[in-house]
Amino acid sequence: MSMRTRVVATATAVLLGAGGLALAPAAAAAAAAAAAPPYHGIDGNGTVLDDWQDEEDLGVDDYATSNATALWETVLWADGAVWQDDDGDSHPFKKSQIDGSFGPETESATQWWQEHIAGLADNDGVVDEQSWTFAQRRLTGPAAGGFVTYAGSAHNGTLKRVSGKYRVRLKGTGTWKIAYYDRVG
Numbered sequence: 488m489s490m491r492t493r494v495v496a497t498a499t500a501v502l503l504g505a506g507g508l509a510l511a512p513a514a515a516a517a518a519a520a521a522a523a524p525p526y527h528g529i530d531g532n533g534t535v536l537d538d539w540q541d542e543e544d545l546g547v548d549d550y551a552t553s554n555a556t557a558l559w560e561t562v563l564w565a566d567g568a569v570w571q572d573d574d575g576d577s578h579p580f581k582k583s584q585i586d587g588s589f590g591p592e593t594e595s596a597t598q599w600w601q602e603h604i605a606g607l608a609d610n611d612g613v614v615d616e617q618s619w620t621f622a623q624r625r626l627t628g629p630a631a632g633g634f635v636t637y638a639g640s641a642h643n644g645t646l647k648r649v650s651g652k653y654r655v656r657l658k659g660t661g662t663w664k665i666a667y668y669d670r671v672g
Contacts, residue, residue, distance in 0.1 A: 565639025
């Protein structure tokens with residue numbers, strides 16, 4: 488091999504290696520992004536008035552134990568929802584019931600909310616697109632710190648939106664939890 492060929496080959500190898508090094512961090516970042524699990528929670532991208540209409544259904548059969556349910560329970564509390572026990576006695580949905588468990592009390596309060604607050608004909612206790620769409624009309628914000636207010640009929644419910652993800656407080660206190668569909672707490 489001539490000296491000129493060796494120089495060209497060496498220079499080519501150096502340039503290709505340098506290009507490969509420059510591409511390596513970008514490729515690693517793309518691979519890491521592809522490997523990260525997709526976010527499965529209440530979406531907070533865009534304006535608050537288009538946040539909730541495309542959310543998943545919530546109910547005793549759908550994400551019944553989740554922080555997304557706790558977010559919905561915040562709506563129930565803010566609107567002064569009422570639930571009925573097995574004897575037919577009515578009880579107010581309390582802030583302490585924001586626990587992320589879509590049990591019979593949350594289902595009953597959701598039925599009440601669908602009928603009395605949203606005026607929906609289908610008051611089956613499942614939070615569906617109609618319920619989410621009606622509720623999102625009462626959202627304002629975000630204010631400083633990402634705070635979003637749900638202007639309820641009885642109280643203002645406070646939520647947070649940070650980096651496109653809603654956050655909620657269980658039982659209305661404690662630390663902010665990301666409103667995932669598949670976990671509580």
